[in-house]
Amino acid sequence: MTDTLAGNKTTAVGPTDGLAVLEQTRSAAETYGIPLAVLLEVTHRCPLQCPYCSNPVELDRGSTELTTEEWKKVLSELAELGVLQVHFSGGEPTARKDIVELVQHATDVGLYSNLITSAVLLTRDRLSALADAGLSHVQISFQGNEPNVADRVAGLKDAHRKKLEVAKWTRELDMPLTVNAVMHRQNLHQLPDIIQMAVDLDADRLEVANVQYYGWALKNRAALMPTVAQIEETSRIVEEAQARLKGTLAIDYVVPDYYALRPKKCMGGWGRQFFNISPAGKVLPCHAAESITGLEFESVRSNHSIAWIWQNSEAFNRYRGTGWMPEPCKSCEFREVDYGGCRCQAFALTGDAGNTDPACALSPRHEEIFKQAEQESAGTQNRFLYRNFAGGTLETDQLQEEPQDKSHGA
Amino acid sequence: MASRNISVSETSRPKLPRHTRLKFDETRQVWVILAPERVLAPDEIAVEVLHLCDGVRSVGQMVDQLAEKYAAPREAIATDVIAMLQDLADKGFLTEARESTA
Numbered sequence: 130m131t132d133t134l135a136g137n138k139t140t141a142v143g144p145t146d147g148l149a150v151l152e153q154t155r156s157a158a159e160t161y162g163i164p165l166a167v168l169l170e171v172t173h174r175c176p177l178q179c180p181y182c183s184n185p186v187e188l189d190r191g192s193t194e195l196t197t198e199e200w201k202k203v204l205s206e207l208a209e210l211g212v213l214q215v216h217f218s219g220g221e222p223t224a225r226k227d228i229v230e231l232v233q234h235a236t237d238v239g240l241y242s243n244l245i246t247s248a249v250l251l252t253r254d255r256l257s258a259l260a261d262a263g264l265s266h267v268q269i270s271f272q273g274n275e276p277n278v279a280d281r282v283a284g285l286k287d288a289h290r291k292k293l294e295v296a297k298w299t300r301e302l303d304m305p306l307t308v309n310a311v312m313h314r315q316n317l318h319q320l321p322d323i324i325q326m327a328v329d330l331d332a333d334r335l336e337v338a339n340v341q342y343y344g345w346a347l348k349n350r351a352a353l354m355p356t357v358a359q360i361e362e363t364s365r366i367v368e369e370a371q372a373r374l375k376g377t378l379a380i381d382y383v384v385p386d387y388y389a390l391r392p393k394k395c396m397g398g399w400g401r402q403f404f405n406i407s408p409a410g411k412v413l414p415c416h417a418a419e420s421i422t423g424l425e426f427e428s429v430r431s432n433h434s435i436a437w438i439w440q441n442s443e444a445f446n447r448y449r450g451t452g453w454m455p456e457p458c459k460s461c462e463f464r465e466v467d468y469g470g471c472r473c474q475a476f477a478l479t480g481d482a483g484n485t486d487p488a489c490a491l492s493p494r495h496e497e498i499f500k501q502a503e504q505e506s507a508g509t510q511n512r513f514l515y516r517n518f519a520g521g522t523l524e525t526d527q528l529q530e531e532p533q534d535k536s537h538g539a
Numbered sequence: 540m541a542s543r544n545i546s547v548s549e550t551s552r553p554k555l556p557r558h559t560r561l562k563f564d565e566t567r568q569v570w571v572i573l574a575p576e577r578v579l580a581p582d583e584i585a586v587e588v589l590h591l592c593d594g595v596r597s598v599g600q601m602v603d604q605l606a607e608k609y610a611a612p613r614e615a616i617a618t619d620v621i622a623m624l625q626d627l628a629d630k631g632f633l634t635e636a637r638e639s640t641a
Contacts, residue, residue, distance in 0.1 A: 162567075163566070165578045166576075166578070210566070211564065211565070211566025211567065213562070213564060213571060213573055213578060214573060214578070239562075241560055241562075241573040243575055243576075265558060265560065265573075265575075266558050266575045268575065303557060304557070304558075305556065305557055305558030305575065307575055307576075333556075333558060333575075333631065334575060334576075334631070375629065376545065376628065376629060376631075379630075379631045381576070
């Protein structure tokens with residue numbers, strides 16, 4: 130924060146880098162100041178069955194979810210701690226009957242609220258009630274730019290049409306809109322049309338997010354992994370659109386780390402700048418953290434405050450900073466640039482969350498995993514394993530002996 | 540579809556768009572602009588200018604006000620203020636008052 134008017138006097142940052150700006154007077158690595166934004170996964174219930182869902186494979190049942198009063202207490206506590214934004218996410222957050230009440234409470238305690246939704250459960254009246262409750266922003270996921278691809282990926286008929294309708298209502302109610310498009314091999318060809326769709330919907334922002342391969346997405350990797358050529362084309366399309374639509378549509382681009390040489394600074398570093406709260410109230414360093422077996426995560430239902438859990442719990446301190454690192458991270462000059470990449474990915478791909486993320490070219494496993502992904506991307510296995518509470522259901526187009534559809538509700 | 544692509548001049552009447560919120564962060568004792576997935580930390584002068592951005596005042600009027608307050612050359616203030624506001628607009632943190640709800 131400089132004192133001059135000229136030049137670059139403001140710094141826009143993502144929530145994961147926010148502390149670097151706001152707490153530059155102190156060492157964030159020493160203080161672990163409270164995050165600026167917190168992700169609230171208020172339920173795992175969802176009418177969609179996307180094969181890349183970021184929820185854990187072991188979903189929290191509806192009966193284990195925090196109650197309305199418990200969520201309200203969480204919101205009040207977060208605001209007191211200095212959290213500025215909350216993202217109501219899921220699952221599908223509007224699957225909760227009390228979502229309007231929760232948004233209202235967030236507003237009452239001074240939090241900026243964002244609804245991350247699939248939109249398919251929303252009526253115009255309910256959306257209007259959310260706007261009246263002070264909802265600051267709506268983010269709607271899209272699975273493609275037309276129903277054939279989009280409804281198949283979502284595993285829900287008529288989903289795409291419904292999403293378009295809700296997006297339109299969002300703008301009619303004068304709420305800002307982000308279109309979130311999760312990209313993979315089977316929909317990347319639609320990217321130019323998705324960008325145009327976002328413009329036509331009068332969205333403020335578009336997130337072009339390549340699938341990150343944990344949990345459900347890892348199970349579906351062979352059906353989702355893009356080819357190197359697709360990724361190169363994607364980067365070109367995004368860069369062109371960013372320049373062309375500057376000031377009209379902001380485009381954020383999440384690259385797929387499998388084809389990178391350096392791992393992503395996942396969550397801004399474990400326990401450094403981010404936490405989320407699961408439907409059952411677990412305070413987690415990332416939404417996939419429960420996939421790492423052997424770590425105990427504290428709950429907001431425990432006797433501990435959220436601040437205590439953030440600062441003192443074993444799970445948050447386990448991979449904090451750089452002290453836990455093995456080689457090649459330990460002596461790497463980039464260790465405080467990427468913090469060794471993603472712990473969940475290291476666990477999923479190597480069996481040990483304490484290993485270097487194989488997305489890093491310096492990982493001894495990088496070559497082997499990259500080759501495997503590249504082979505999968507060139508393959509013809511396009512069938513999805515849909516996400517549900519039954520542990521997944523294989524798409525049934527081609528083969529009939531696979532497990533038939535089971536209830537995906539809680 | 541309304542373009543949010545604004546070009547800041549002395550006649551612009553800028554304001555913060557609906558999805559942003561200028562707020563004093565009590566915990567960190569700094570002003571912040573909240574927006575989806577972003578937090579902006581404007582410096583003191585930027586905050587002062589942003590408080591003037593009410594969608595009614597023109598940039599020219601803001602510059603007059605600041606030039607008087609700081610007894611500084613109007614031209615230099617105008618250049619700096621316009622550059623700063625344009626930067627914010629390009630990042631999507633500033634819009635222009637519309638005639639009516641389009």
